[in-house]
């Protein structure tokens with residue numbers, strides 16, 4: 001699809017076209033990555049962040065938030081739970097911190113988690129770091145990295161972030177991660193203040209051009225302790241944003257075919273079956289939370305985050321039921337790597 005066609009589908013309210021779009025996306029998903037859903041146990045191990053992204057509930061300047069940093073044993077316990085639950089992989093996510101105590105802590109942590117049997121796949125989501133740190137963590141055993149760019153449009157990026165947050169630097173980080181050998185993931189806010197449908201079409205083409213392996217994007221949901229607090233969505237806005245999010249996932253699948261696409265928890269904040277519906281239009285990864293429940297209210301990037309009070313075991317039971325009810329299979333004990341990563345690295349070998 002070219003930009004004009006992408007824009008058409010992002011704009012259209014024609015139900016037949018939307019149904020066709022979703023059906024095509026699901027067919028492309030099953031043809032290229034099958035109908036197995038891979039699970040990543042999500043451990044949000046620290047909400048301490050040096051950055052100040054205007055839309056984010058855990059931004060540095062939010063003084064109303066109680067900060068936490070899990071003890072290593074608490075994180076390892078959550079990782080063991082992932083292994084016992086047969087999730088196959090974990091995602092270690094935190095706010096951004098570049099101090100050596102932090103980077104060394106993550107290094108040790110990854111090594112210990114990789115030592116669990118059977119060794120889970122490890123995805124990191126810990127922000128912008130130097131080449132040396134990314135390499136150190138890769139050598140420790142992390143092999144996937146998520147770094148959302150939030151928008152591929154420089155102007156919009158500068159309106160969503162303070163002036164000392166650099167779009168170029170984020171791009172450079174994505175390049176470094178790719179060069180080191182990570183499977184690289186990125187994603188966008190959908191419906192961010194000031195964003196146009198042209199911006200979103202540009203985002204889709206950015207993913208294609210950058211040859212990304214994994215995608216994690218979600219609807220923009222205003223957080224009450226940010227400057228967007230007054231923009232709480234009414235029911236009709238929620239429905240529209242949810243539909244736009246599904247369209248973005250479907251278009252991603254059609255454009256990129258063999259990538260991994262996460263069905264993010266934020267979708268469930270807009271629709272009770274949000275995550276399952278995303279699986280029906282192209283997504284193939286879900287990240288059930290393993291963050292100890294007492295810390296979850298302190299890791300709210302947006303308002304209305306679901307599953308705050310459920311135990312890890314409740315989440316497992318609930319998600320299993322939801323996924324299989326929609327006819328999808330679960331890839332228990334599998335890392336579920338992005339086929340695109342192997343296809344692109346293989347083609348480089350042959351070049």
Ligand code: SF4
Nearest residue numbers: 049051053056059095
């Ligand atoms: S979006 Fe990420 S980097 Fe930005 S403030 Fe939130 S946690 Fe920090």
